Amino acid sequence: MSGGRLGAVALSVFRESVRDRVFYNLLLFAVLLVGAAVLVGQMTAGQDIKIIKDLGLAATSAFGLFIAVFIGIGLVWKELERHSVYSLLAKPVRRTELVLGKYLGLAFTLLVNVAVMAAVLYVVLACMWWISPENIRASWESPALDPALLVAFLLIYVQLLLVTAIALFFSTFSSPMLSAVLTFGFYVIGHFNADLKHFETVIASAPLVWLTRALYYLLPNLAPFDVTAPVVHGQAVSPGYVAMTIGYGAVYVAFLLAAGAHIFARRDFK
Amino acid sequence: MTTHRVARPLAFGLALTTLVGSFVALELWRDRVYGEPAPGDAVLYVRSGDAVRRLSLSFTPLVADLYWIRAVQYYGDMRLSRSPNKRYDLLYPLLDITTSLDPDFTVAYRFGSIFLAESYPGGAGRPDLAVVLLQKGFRAAPTRWRYLQDIGFVYYWWVGDYQEAARWFDKGADIPGAPWWLRSLAAVTKAQGGDRRGSRQLWQSLRDSADNEWLRNNAAFRLEQLDALDVIDRLTTIVSAFKARTGEYPASWDTLVRAGLLRAQPLDPTGSPYVLDPATGRVGLAADSPLNPLPVGAQAGQMALQPAR
Incomplete structure (x- = not known):
């Protein structure tokens, strides 16, 4: 596997995202945050800083999710649809490199997106800090420019990497529509699957309980990536928890990419 | 050629502006003739905090904020309403959902209890629900003595039960980190309640x-x-x-x-x-x-x- 070839594929995906005006969502994000900053102060009985933080993190997650899913499912499919996969594979690029390069390109696009959103949120929060009197600032649960927000952004980013890997995995063997449905399905399940672990409270059958428990461990668990509530309330998120959650995400992504690359490598394009 | 290149977009822009002006003018006219549509009554479609939490996926804190904004707006609308039959029926469910979605939403418990306890028509006139809400907050954060201070305050100010108020101030004073004056407040309430x-x-x-x-x-x-x-x-x-x-x-x-x-x-x-x-x-x-x-x-x-x- 060549780093140069991976980089070239990744760069082309990033350039294509720029050409497709993916980053226009940043403008919408900025307008949303600035508009909310002006409005919420009058509607929330002094909870504007908390709500701007919640909104900023939720919007980062939501915009990122749509980018991850809708671009992720098209990464491989577009090449097949345009028949450009033939000319690509005629070059000295392995199929595995193509899949990994595509993934890295979208990961970089998401990184830029999340980083700019974090910067915009900090700018809006800095403005709110600047215009708020000292007695109002003293009543905030956590500082406006709390560095802990970066932890929430980091985990959102890792969650988006996982969703991208899910989308890419499905796109290696199914249609874009089905890939989108399956990816969204996994996203929803990923926030519900804690229930699977405790299914014995609603079913009596031991094999079914074991099955649901197995599904709990096998399906992606996305809920731990959401640390918005503690971060916004100024509660500490332990470095160990963050490291283990990132580790879980990284291993899961590696599994999905390996499986996706394997399937793509065995596909017959005739 | 150049005149044509400028004139066409200008005419198009003018046409669009005319269309926008026309539908705004029609709406104004209709409202003046037939009256403005009345805003619908507040409705709470889902009353279970757990159900809303599950439906909100990873956006739970933001959904909690939305319910909090609804609670504040609902309270404000009702408080300012001049209707002789105004009711605060949705206030507690809105606060309950907010705090189920975000159990650390301190302000929702503390402000919410004020909204609930305030006597009718300025508030819901439900000190009992204010106490329930604050007790829920205390269950979520058993070190927050302020919730117990607020319960004591509800009993003191809105119920007029000074012995019960003093009991809650005392309970709050027992919590590590509670200020010393909470104990003396309990003593004063016992001695000089009312x-x-x-x-x-x-x-x-x-x-x-x-x-x-x-x-x-x-x-x-x-x-x-x-x-x-x-x-x-x-x-x-x-x-x-x-x-x-x-x-x-x-x-x-x-x-x-x-x-x-x-x-x-x-x-x-x-x-x-x-x-x-x-x-x-x-x-x-x-x-x-x-x-x-x-x-x-x-x-x-x-x-x-x-x-x-």
Whole structure:
């Protein structure tokens, strides 16, 4: 596997995202945050800083999710649809490199997106800090420019990497529509699957309980990536928890990419 | 060619502007002829906090904020409504969902209990639900003594049960990290519950310990109301003295100023003049004073006289 070839594929995906005006969502994000900053102060009985933080993190997650899913499912499919996969594979690029390069390109696009959103949120929060009197600032649960927000952004980013890997995995063997449905399905399940672990409270059958428990461990668990509530309330998120959650995400992504690359490598394009 | 290149987009822009102007004008016309559509009544489609939490996926904190904004707007709308039949039915469910979605939403418990406990029509008049909400907050964060202080306050101010209030202040004082004055507040409440000095001490403690500007302002407002009650008591004494001397109530504050009993027309802490009823001699706040309505009975202390309204 060549780093140069991976980089070239990744760069082309990033350039294509720029050409497709993916980053226009940043403008919408900025307008949303600035508009909310002006409005919420009058509607929330002094909870504007908390709500701007919640909104900023939720919007980062939501915009990122749509980018991850809708671009992720098209990464491989577009090449097949345009028949450009033939000319690509005629070059000295392995199929595995193509899949990994595509993934890295979208990961970089998401990184830029999340980083700019974090910067915009900090700018809006800095403005709110600047215009708020000292007695109002003293009543905030956590500082406006709390560095802990970066932890929430980091985990959102890792969650988006996982969703991208899910989308890419499905796109290696199914249609874009089905890939989108399956990816969204996994996203929803990923926030519900804690229930699977405790299914014995609603079913009596031991094999079914074991099955649901197995599904709990096998399906992606996305809920731990959401640390918005503690971060916004100024509660500490332990470095160990963050490291283990990132580790879980990284291993899961590696599994999905390996499986996706394997399937793509065995596909017959005739 | 160049004229054509400029004229076409200009004409198109003009056409679009005309269309926008037309539909806005039609809407204005229709509203003027047939009346503006009335906003629908507030509806809460899902009342289970757990159900909303599951449906909100990873956006739970943001959905909690939306429910909090709804609760604040709902309370504000109802409070300002002039309808004689206004109800606060959705206030508790909205606060319950907010706090189920975000159990650490301190302000939702503390402000929410104020909205719920405030007597009708200014609030829901449900101190029982205010206590339930604060107890829920305490279950979520068993080190937050402020919730217990607030429960004691609800019993003191809105229920008038001073023994129960003192019990909750004591309970709050038992929590590690609680301030020393909570214990003395409990003792004062036991000894002087219902006394205006006791009320003043309670509000001063709330004002001085408030971690939020809104709570601090609310306590300062209540202290101004107690100040106004003190002044009304003193003015009533002066009016009574005038009647004892002359056999009739003064016609106005000027009469008392000329008699040397007052230096000037008395103003309440917000700068509105107090009003005097020359027929009955009763003293009260001006109808437009921001301090209205003044607390009465137990809230104002046993010495309080119900002001003229």
